[in-house]
Amino acid sequence: MSEHLISALPEARAEGFVQIAEAGLQGMITLRGDLASAAVAMAVQSVTECALPEARRITASGKASVAWMSPDELLILCPHEAAAEIEAALRTALSSEFATVATVSDARAVFMVKGAGWRDALAKLCPVDFSTLAPGDIRRTRAAQVAAAILVTGPEEARVICFRSVAQYMFDLLAQAASTGSEPALYS
Amino acid sequence: MLILTCPCCGVTAEETEFHGGGEAHLKRFGPGSEDADYESYMFNRKNPRGVHFERWRHAYGCGKWFIAARCTMTLEVFATYPAQTHEPPAEVVTQIKSKRPDWEGFA
Amino acid sequence: MKRYSAFAIAREAFRQHKGWGEAWTSPEPRASYDVIIVGAGGHGLATAYYLGKRFGITNVAIIEKGWLGGGNTGRNTTIIRSNYLQDPSAALYEKARSLYETLSQELNYNIMFSPRGVMMLAQTEHEKRGYLRTERANALQGVKTRFIGPAEVKRLVPIININGPRYPVLGALWQDRAGTARHDAVAWGYARACSAMGMHVIEQCAVTGVESAGGQVTAVNTTKGTIGCKKLGIVVAGHSGALADMAGFRLPVESVALQALVSEPIKPCMDVVVMANTVHGYMSQSDKGEMVIGGGADQFNNYTQRGSWHHIEETVRALVETFPMISRLKMLRQWGGIVDMTGDRSPIISKTPLGNCFINCGWGTGGFKATPGSGWAMAELIAKGEPGPLAAEFAMTRFREGRFIDESVAAGVAH
Numbered sequence: 001m002s003e004h005l006i007s008a009l010p011e012a013r014a015e016g017f018v019q020i021a022e023a024g025l026q027g028m029i030t031l032r033g034d035l036a037s038a039a040v041a042m043a044v045q046s047v048t049e050c051a052l053p054e055a056r057r058i059t060a061s062g063k064a065s066v067a068w069m070s071p072d073e074l075l076i077l078c079p080h081e082a083a084a085e086i087e088a089a090l091r092t093a094l095s096s097e098f099a100t101v102a103t104v105s106d107a108r109a110v111f112m113v114k115g116a117g118w119r120d121a122l123a124k125l126c127p128v129d130f131s132t133l134a135p136g137d138i139r140r141t142r143a144a145q146v147a148a149a150i151l152v153t154g155p156e157e158a159r160v161i162c163f164r165s166v167a168q169y170m171f172d173l174l175a176q177a178a179s180t181g182s183e184p185a186l187y188s
Numbered sequence: 189m190l191i192l193t194c195p196c197c198g199v200t201a202e203e204t205e206f207h208g209g210g211e212a213h214l215k216r217f218g219p220g221s222e223d224a225d226y227e228s229y230m231f232n233r234k235n236p237r238g239v240h241f242e243r244w245r246h247a248y249g250c251g252k253w254f255i256a257a258r259c260t261m262t263l264e265v266f267a268t269y270p271a272q273t274h275e276p277p278a279e280v281v282t283q284i285k286s287k288r289p290d291w292e293g294f295a
Numbered sequence: 296m297k298r299y300s301a302f303a304i305a306r307e308a309f310r311q312h313k314g315w316g317e318a319w320t321s322p323e324p325r326a327s328y329d330v331i332i333v334g335a336g337g338h339g340l341a342t343a344y345y346l347g348k349r350f351g352i353t354n355v356a357i358i359e360k361g362w363l364g365g366g367n368t369g370r371n372t373t374i375i376r377s378n379y380l381q382d383p384s385a386a387l388y389e390k391a392r393s394l395y396e397t398l399s400q401e402l403n404y405n406i407m408f409s410p411r412g413v414m415m416l417a418q419t420e421h422e423k424r425g426y427l428r429t430e431r432a433n434a435l436q437g438v439k440t441r442f443i444g445p446a447e448v449k450r451l452v453p454i455i456n457i458n459g460p461r462y463p464v465l466g467a468l469w470q471d472r473a474g475t476a477r478h479d480a481v482a483w484g485y486a487r488a489c490s491a492m493g494m495h496v497i498e499q500c501a502v503t504g505v506e507s508a509g510g511q512v513t514a515v516n517t518t519k520g521t522i523g524c525k526k527l528g529i530v531v532a533g534h535s536g537a538l539a540d541m542a543g544f545r546l547p548v549e550s551v552a553l554q555a556l557v558s559e560p561i562k563p564c565m566d567v568v569v570m571a572n573t574v575h576g577y578m579s580q581s582d583k584g585e586m587v588i589g590g591g592a593d594q595f596n597n598y599t600q601r602g603s604w605h606h607i608e609e610t611v612r613a614l615v616e617t618f619p620m621i622s623r624l625k626m627l628r629q630w631g632g633i634v635d636m637t638g639d640r641s642p643i644i645s646k647t648p649l650g651n652c653f654i655n656c657g658w659g660t661g662g663f664k665a666t667p668g669s670g671w672a673m674a675e676l677i678a679k680g681e682p683g684p685l686a687a688e689f690a691m692t693r694f695r696e697g698r699f700i701d702e703s704v705a706a707g708v709a710h
Contacts, residue, residue: 055198070250071196127202140197141205142248189603190595204605208594210549227695231547231638235536237598260550260596 005080008109008167016178018115022171023159026110027083029076030069031090033099043093047086048076058136058151067138067151075138075149075161080105109167111160111174118158119187122150124177130187144173192244195268196252209243212255213275213294237261239284239291241276244268257284296491299403318483319363319490324497327523328356330677331515332530333502333538335359336368337478338655338662339530340485340496341670342677347492349671350678355494356524357486358517360501364482367532370600370632371663372555372577372589374568376413376473378440380429381700383688384641385436390685391668395476398667404484406476407582413473413568414448416617418462422573426468440470454564459616462574475568475579481666505542505652512542512652527652528677533598533633535656544648546656547694548635553592553660554602556611556629558621560584574613575606578621586621588614592634592660602631634660639693641700644672644686653677654691 005025012022033040041052049061053068060066064078064086078086083103090101113121119130125143128150133139137152146169149161162170190203199205211233217225234240240260245253255273257266257280266287267280276284276294284291297303297316307314330346332339335357346352359365375395377388394401395408417423426442433440445457448467457464486496497519504516505527514523529538533550560583570577575591590610593602607629615622637643637657642665644655655673658665672686682690688700 070252073250127204129200139199140249141201147248189605203595203603211596223695227547228545231694232545233536233547233549235546235549235596236540237534237537240596242595258595260598263597263599 005106008164009171012171014171014175014178016121016175016180017117017183018113018121018178020171020174020178021112021114022167023110023112025080026105026108027076027078027080027086028103028105028108028161029078029083029087029090030102030104031074031076031094031099032072033094033097035068035072035074037097039097040094040099043090043097044074044076047089047093048078056138058138067149069138069140069149107164108161109164109170111162111170113158113160113174113178114156116156117183117188118156120183120185121174121177122158122160123184123186124182125173126150143170146170190258190263190265192256192265193268194246194249194252195254195270196246197250199246199249201249205246205248207245207247209245209253212241212243212271239266239288241294243271259288296487299405318487319496321498322495324356324358324495324500324517324519324522327514327525328495329354329524330526330528331355331522331524332357332528333515334366334529334531334534335363335482335486335496335498336366336530336532337364337482337485337666338368338532338658338669338673339528340364340482340489341666342528342530342655342673343489343494343670344485344492345670345674346678347489347494349674352678353492353494355489356497356522357489357494358497358500358502358515358522360499360518362498363486363496364479367632367634367658367662368482368666369479370555370630371478372579372587373475373478373581373663374413374473374570374577374579374589374661375408375476375664376470376568377438377664378413378415378429378433378468378470378473379438379702380432381641381702382432382436383700384702385433385438387642387668387672387685387689388665389436389438389668390671391665392473394667394671396472398476398481398484402484402488404480404487406480406484408474408476409582410472410474411567411579412451412469412471413570414443414451414467414469415570415572416448416467417442417465418459418571418573420465423465426466429468438470439472440468443467443469451567452565452569454618454620455569456617456619462571462613462616464617473568475581478663481663485670502538502541505538507542507649507652510648511650525651526677527649528655528673529647529652530655530673532656532658532662533635535635535654539647539654542647542649542652546643546654547638547691548643548657549596550598550633550635551592551595552597552599552602552631553634554590554606554629554631556588556590556607557581557585557627558588558624559627561586561624564620569617571613571617574610574617576610576614576617578614578618585627586624592636598633600631600633634658634662636660637694639699640702642669642689643691644669644676644682644689645691646676646680646682647691651680 568579643657675683
């Protein structure tokens with residue numbers, strides 16, 4: 001089955017004052033449960049080797065990264081092929097907890113926004129003060145008319161996660177926002 | 189444009205990230221209740237000019253419901269607090285009183 | 296009152312137009328009146344006018360906290376139509392529309408009624424079915440409407456794009472005797488006629504309290520002193536909740552800001568009113584050439600008479616798809632009004648817990664079109680103490696009794 005899997009918009013690229021690229025296959029697992037519970041923290045730590053993130057933060061290890069989505073939800077990012085195994089391990093570790101685990105890799109699309117002006121590009125689409133975001137932050141918001149999660153993965157790089165059904169819309173938005181000569185220069 | 193801070197995730201954003209849910213702290217009257225109570229619960233609203241408590245959902249963010257204390261004449265937001273309460277917390281009431289001394293209080 | 300006519304213009308032309316006089320007088324309030332109407336917008340003034348005309352009650356004051364017609368009367372997008380779904384609404388709005396037809400002659404004041412036709416676009420299959428249902432309901436109600444296909448829409452409105460990618464035009468509900476009128480002129484015309492009957496139009500006079508004894512209103516406290524009354528009519532749209540609070544009862548009404556905007560004036564390009572409820576926008580062209588565009592309502596209670604910017608963005612974005620030629624237009628001005636929304640999106644013309652106090656409110660996003668009919672029905676209610684056939688279904692007790700007049704389809708956002 002796996003050799004037929006493709007991401008939402010394989011190889012989709014756009015070049016402007018920042019570069020936009022679809023990130024390809026990305027493993028994603030949603031964990032819902034009581035994040036204040038020690039058992040949940042322990043399960044996440046043991047399976048992903050990541051500490052439980054603070055609110056609106058991302059933690060990472062060599063194996064996976066864990067993003068804080070809401071007071072009772074985490075998004076675990078891992079290699080696409082590792083998702084099933086991590087999901088199963090989390091399920092086992094949380095079997096006695098009031099928690100749910102689901103692989104959502106193929107329900108989402110991921111785009112990379114690379115370049116010093118990534119804040120300027122995203123600021124055109126999202127009602128967010130990007131000066132408040134630093135590497136390791138996650139911000140859930142909307143991009144134009146659809147929901148988006150922005151993961152700040154480096155000083156000059158962010159990732160945007162959206163539902164797969166709106167991947168083309170999101171790509172077109174990002175590509176247009178990145179058009180050379182259209183920099184709002186709010187942050188750079 | 190209304191700017192709100194979600195007490196559940198700490199994000200401050202403008203209203204398009206949120207979804208309004210109407211007057212807060214309503215007492216529900218369901219099947220079997222008196223017609224007058226049911227009418228009041230379903231339709232009659234304080235609709236005040238001034239201090240107002242209302243429910244909001246951080247729809248594009250953490251997805252949680254919360255309550256905002258807000259002025260309907262100026263759009264000033266006095267405070268936001270989690271929805272798991274039957275009435276405004278004491279510190280919110282104090283905060284509003286300090287800014288609106290004439291406010292008759294939550295009733 | 297000086298009658299306006301061609302002869303009057305000719306006569307005045309020979310004396311430098313010095314003989315016109317004020318259209319209405321601005322008297323100081325008397326100690327008391329038979330009837331006080333709170334709110335000198337279109338509905339309040341129409342109520343007073345029909346009290347005098349139909350029932351001979353002229354010892355009436357209409358008091359207004361701001362200036363005459365400065366609330367929603369002067370802020371709406373002037374659309375007049377009666378293609379509603381439910382029988383009570385159709386009767387009321389059709390009465391209003393038919394009164395509009397001859398209102399200029401009746402008031403001797405040009406309200407610029409223009410029955411240019413209103414079309415409500417069907418842009419989804421669901422909406423199309425809804426309008427086909429309304430068309431049949433209208434046929435039974437005696438309201439002349441017709442469902443027309445996309446080709447007919449294009450013929451009537453050449454600037455429309457009927458093949459939009461998101462919102463193709465599948466047809467429209469067309470009412471050819473609907474249209475627009477000059478909103479200010481409606482208030483001014485009624486005010487002039489009321490003044491001529493000896494009624495007092497008192498502006499810059501805010502109500503601060505309502506005095507009552509034994510379940511009856513006795514007087515209202517105002518910024519110009521206490522004024523006694525035998526009957527009180529509250530016709531204050533978005534501020535109804537505040538007035539009801541003074542009178543000691545609560546209303547099934549919430550106030551929100553509704554916005555509109557106009558473009559810079561351009562040459563005539565569209566001679567009908569087009570409403571697109573799926574995308575929350577509607578547009579007509581004023582006699583000055585401006586494209587008049589109505590937008591959405593805020594989702595929260597608001598008394599600020601200004602709305603949130605993103606509604607304008609959403610409305611314009613959708614309308615640009617349907618009318619590509621407006622994409623280059625500049626916006627001239629934008630404004631908001633406070634509308635009073637009821638649970639079933641139908642108005643309230645009703646008795647209240649106070650025996651001699653009556654309320655007319657809840658017109659939500661679409662009161663202008665009803666102005667004469669609303670005044671007609673409200674006057675009857677005040678004069679007789681009981682509602683006539685037009686107002687009977689609009690009592691506020693309908694919420695308790697579950698007799699809703701559900702017009703969320705007809706009203707949508709766009710009215």
